[in-house]
Amino acid sequence: MPVSPSDSLWWRQAAVYQIYPRSFADSNGDGMGDLPGITSRMAYLSALGIDAIWLSPFYPSALADGGYDVDDYRNVDPRLGSLDDFDAMVAAAHAADTRVIVDVVPNHSSNQHEWFKAALAAAPGSPERARYHFLDGLGDDGELPPSDWPSHFGGGAWTRVVEQAGPRAGSLGQWYLHLFATEQPDFNWDHPEVREDFHTTLRFWSDRGVDGFRIDVAHALVKDMSLPLRSKPVLEILVDDGTDPLFDRDAVHEIFEGWRSVLNEYNPPKAAVAEAWVPFTDRRLKYARPTELGQAFNFDLLQAPFSAVEFRSIAEKCLFEATASGASSTWVFSNHDVVRHPSRYALPDGSTRDDLEAWLLADGATPAVDLARGLRRARAATLFMLGLPGSAYLYQGEELGLFEAADLPASALQDPTWFRTLNTVKGRDGCRVPLPWSAVEPNFGFGGTPWLPQPVWFGSLAATAQDGVAGSTLEMYRSALSWRSKLQAEETLEWLASLSPEMVRYRRPNGWEVITNFGATPTQLPHDVDLSKVVLSSGGNATAGIGAGRVSGAGSATIPAETTLWIAP
Incomplete structure (x- = not known):
């Protein structure tokens, strides 16, 4: 049955399947997943029983951060298809009663974005630079960065440029802010052109039939750039009053109130969910208010050990808070940024985040993991979660019981974290390995030689190896999502x-x-x-x-x- 345009609350208890496009299905044999590949697997997604797909970025990108460095917010990367391919995918999804959510990356652009290239070509103090955060450095000749702010991917959050215009042309000059990779300069959200351009982007994709948006790093848009810049030696948010210089500042909510006005121009209104890593739930829920985005991810279960006490207390807390905010809760165990949960649960009890990083760095060799227990716990946790009220966000491949590909060779790694930490933090490539569709076809049916190598053991977990097999993880997900729709x-x-x-x-x-x-x-x-x-x-x-x-x-x-x-x- 096609998507009903009158169902404005479809998102409140939806099962949403995240697709990392480059790793889902390759239709043309170039080793990179693409939009036609997604369309070709729509029957699989429909049979799985999900209500919506969420696409990680598919925009033109140099892939400095897996597509989260966006060159053009209103186009498709030609390696992944075209706008016509996007329209065909949306039409196929809607015909299969499946909504479409797309990722929006508003904190930063790519350094290949036309605005940033114009900023580099302009002089300090120019209107072109005002759309980003350019500052003079400290020290006698500006040789020191403007602050001690760190990057999420390692190293500092400032890069110095060689001036192309002005009195210092040809010499080192100002610094620009990037909370992530060097290739991801942060927008200045105090600039009215930045705000209006993203309104245009929301309308562009909404007009093409998109049903909702996932907002990347929603809590980081507004920064306190008043001089002298305040110290911020750690990336954690340490205050709950909105005064952190980089994250969860009160002024960000005015931005999302503006977004809600745009989303409400449509009938039904477009849905949205904030990725806001805010440790104080009363503040995280501000993003989920009906006057703003409507939902915000809670990552509490994702970060919790497999524990009766932890799971129940988290569920109680999150359901209470969602009700208080007027939102519905969100549940997630895996996504494109974290180690897959069967592998996390396979580590020895009491393992910390540092232990997890060390395990990845050791190519999964130490400490020893109990994969059978990890998958058993992951399946139990998933059924516990799918029964809860609220939206369930599933990551591609978890329905196959995929583990982290922890032993990717260093030569294959592409995550900027690996390079910016000088090969001391392995990063997120292990959860992004292209999917195994067939146990017998070359490249496990993905398409051409994958952009990240697939491990040999993928064959035993391929979709064809589990299809119709009683008790398989794929059939458990299919049954669970079918029953969930009946028992909701x-x-x-x-x-x-x-x-x-x-x-x-x-x-x-x-x-x-x-x-x-x-x-x-x-x-x-x-x-x-x-x-x-x-x-x-x-x-x-x-x-x-x-x-x-x-x-x-x-x-x-x-x-x-x-x-x-x-x-x-």
Whole structure:
């Protein structure tokens, strides 16, 4: 059934599938995924049961940061297709009752953007430079950067330019700000031309049928550039009052109120979700207000250990806060920026972020990981999450149970983090390896020789190897998303008592129940669980390991370790 134009709240409990275009499907054999490749797999996506696709940037780019360095916000990278290909993809998605969300990258452009090239060619103090953050350096000859601000990808956040105009032409001159790679100069969002140009971009893609937008680094647009610049030696946000010099400043909300006005020009209004890594949830939820973007990612579950206490407390907190803000909650375990969650769960319990980085740097060799346990936990966590009210954001390949490709050779790495940290932080390439579609075709059916090498073990997890196989991760996702669409209820739940601190049990208003055993051993099921109504288990077959029929008393049946059950009304 085609997309209904009258459903203005489709996003509130949508299952959204993130596509990293270069790594999804290659239609022309050049080794890079493209828009026609996405269109060719629309039947697969429809059969999976998702409600929307979210496309990471597909715009013209030199790929200094995997496409998040944008040359032109209103065009398609010719290596990925054309605007006609984009229109065809949107039409195919809509015909399959699938919405389309696109990434917008407003904090910075590419250094190949026409505005930045004009800024480099202009003199200090010119109107062209005012669209970015250019400042004189410190020291006797301006040889020191204007501040100690760090880059997210390592090193400092300032780069000095050779002046092309003015009295210092041919000599080193001003510095420009880039919170990410050198090739990603930050926009000056105090400039009215910057604000209006992004309004134009929102309208451009909305007019082409886009249903929503994901806003990259939404919390970083406004900076305090008053001199002398304040010190900011770490990237974390340390204050909760909007006065951090770089992040989550109060003035950013005026920008997104303007965006909401643009998005509301359409019927139905366009959806939006903020990527705002703000540790203070009351401030993060400002981005999700109905007067602004409407939703904001919460990454709490993504950052949490596999724990009954952690998962329940996070779900309770996020649902309460979403209700208070008028938004619906968002849930995510993996995306293009983080190690895939089956691999995170496979590391020894208690592993820190530093341990994860060390594991990547060791090509996944140390510490030893338990991949079977990692996948078992990932499947259980996914079913726990898919039962919750709110939107579920899924990352391409997680439906196949893909692990991180941790042993990519150094010669293949392309993440700017690897280079800017002088080969001490491996970066995000391991979660961006092109997908395995076929167990037997060359390049696992992706297309041409992939731009990142695929590991040999991809074959066993390819889509064709799991299609129709009972208990496979692909079939679990298909079943879960199918049941989710049938069982969807009001955006509330009731927490129910269990017989173990390792078990979490909740019920949706229509009687749909979710039970997760987070423990490492089987746990007794409560006496009132009707096993004849178990429709799905993360462990494989719906009733595997727990028997069948009605449970007559506590202790007469158990739920396997690290397993989630779904129980229909």
